[in-house]
Amino acid sequence: MKERESLKLIWYFLGDYKLFFVGLLLLGIVISFISMLNLALLYPILSISTNQTYQPHNLIFTVINLIEENFSAFFSIQDPLVTACLLFICTAILSFILTVLFMLVSLRITTDITIRNKERLFLKYTQSDYQLFIENKQGDLIYRISRAPQFISDVFINLTKLLVDILLSVSTLFLLISISVYGTIVLIVAGGGYYLLTRYLSMKVSFLSGTGRYLSNEQENVTLNEYINGVKQIKAAESSNHWIRQFDYSVRDYWKFWKEDTFWLQIPSLLLYLLIFVVIGLVIIIIKLYYPENFIAYLPVLGTFSLAVLTLLPRLANFGNYQMGIMGALPNLDLVRSIQLDTSYSRIENGEIQLTTKRPEIRFNAVVFGYKKEEKILKGITLEIESGKTTAIVGQSGSGKSTLIDLLLRLYDVDSGTIEIDKENIIRYDLKSLRRKIGFVSQDTFIFNASIEENITFGDSYPTDEINEAAELANAKEFIDKMPLGFGTLVGDRGMRLSGGERQRIAIARAIIRKPEILILDEATSSLDTVSEKAVQDAISNVAKKCTTIIVAHRLSTIINAERIYVLKDGKISESGSHEELLGNTGDYWKMYNINPGLKNES
Secondary structure, three states: OOHHHHHHHHHHHHHHHHHHHHHHHHHHHHHHHHHHHHHHOHHHHHHHHOOOOOOOOOHHHHHHHHHHHHHHHHHOOOOHHHHHHHHHHHHHHHHHHHHHHHHHHHHHHHHHHHHHHHHHHHHHHHHOOOHHHHHOOHHHHHHHHHOOOHHHHHHHHHHHHHHHHHHHHHHHHHHHHHHOHHHHHHHHHHHHHHHHHHHHHHHHHHHHHHHHHHHHHHHHHHHHHHHHHOHHHHHHOOOHHHHHHHHHHHHHHHHHHHHHHHHHHHHHHHHHHHHHHHHHHHHHHHHHHHOOOOOHHHHHHHHHHHHHHHHHHHHHHHHHHHHHHHHHHHHHHHHHHHHHHOOOOOOOOOOOEOOOOOOOOEEEEEEEEOOEOOEOOEEEEEEEEOOOOEEEEEEOOOOOHHHHHHHHOOOOOOOEEEEEEOOEEHHHEOHHHHHHOEEEEEOOOOOOOOEHHHHHHOOOOOOHHHHHHHHHHOOOHHHHHOOOOHHHOEOOHHHOOOOHHHHHHHHHHHHHHOOOOEEEEEOOOOOOOHHHHHHHHHHHHHHHOOOEEEEEEOOHHHOOOOOEEEEEEOOEEEEEEOHHHHHHHOOHHHHHHHHOOHHHHHO
8 A cells, every 4th residue: 555545544534533633743742842852951961970061052952051041040059960950850751741641642532533433334334235234244244343443543553653753753863963963864874774674564564464464354253253153054064174174274374464574573673773783883983083082072972862862763663663553454444444435335215204104005016126137036026915914925935025025124125116105105214214113023033142121122112011011912921931030031142042933932022012013024933843833823913913914934824814815936926815716726826735735734
């Protein structure tokens, strides 16, 4: 990444904190000036201590002399050495206090920026289209929101430290020039070579290794997430070796890049120590060659210069390390910015109309849709779901049943045609008001690691009597009361402490408590045994009386009593009618019905 692009990226993340950053810069300038005075005060201290004549010979030392005179006059101090030492102590204390203040302000800015961007990312995820979660791996999504933004703090911590070191280095350089021009030239030449080396390492090595590390870390998250989610099936199939190989590869890849980056990070500091001794030695030689008669008189100058060099060069080393640290973190910042600016998953536009009607009527008008433009799943679907009645949608897997529900929930928008609720195009409804009126229960019930009550209320607050009523209607109250802590019982990750039927009934209670006007049951009983299915079916019957109900199923036993059944085949409605009417047609429904002889006895 080029320097200009890097600066633009950092400037982007500063956001509303640009003025605070400017204030931080001004505070850094004050710190660097006081630190320079602190170093420069060593010259009069050494001169007076060695009985050398102390004569201010440039602007910096003239200012110091003026400060000393006013300080000694104000406090009535007669001894010039005491005056210089007290000023030396005072400037050191003031520099310390201001540096601590600088650290507190910079840390506040850094944490605020990091927190704000993590919150923005999660908000971006929650407001993005459902397609985002379909087209991206879970591990990638988790890494991008949990780990990548943390590198923002790394960049800004390094940046603020780099800012201080640059300002302190500049002020120290002015002091060095005022002491010895030739010595400073030697230092600048050596420091310039050092800077070019660290710049090359940061631009070529650290940025590339940083990119490699984040990609490897992302893959590690993906592999770990996949294994945890699918551990039962993986163990049953004895397929762990595949995930072991993937995990080992990503871990080894990450630490290979880490090793390279860490090695090259050590090189600048090793060179620095060499540079310190070379510069000080050359300065002593220069003073001896140019001022052989007054070599002793230049000892205070030499002492001040050496201390300034010892102060400056470690900062130059930090300068290189900070720059390499920033470049190593920038790939993650670039990733975070690209997510924040990405609009490809923000195509579902919100409407303005509030859905307020009771048990609304729903109509699909010549709906065409495909997840990919060239592959259409639904091909001109027209159907009507009557107000307050139960409508079933059946068909073989892949016929488009669940896709219809995704469109009704506005997880996607149709490619052509319209979906109307009470004769109003669905895209004109406010998304929140639309979805709040829908109770949705799917085959893959989402149960999170919390109490039963929290899984029913699902992030909202409801009175205890409403929670009990919802559980009663969902046929869940009986098994909940048998739990150790009742509604307060923790269910474990993904509801592992509950049976499939219990999880489904909690999901139905969750839908009931919202008092939905539209109830959608998408294969809600397909994975249950006969006893569990009966309990869930009874719960569904309790709710279906109060709203417009849509049942999606391929098990026909769940939809025999629906007022209207639509049969989907290859993305089209092949036939519709009641159970008895469809059996009389001897069409696709009749074929599906006769595949399972046991259904005849049930019906």
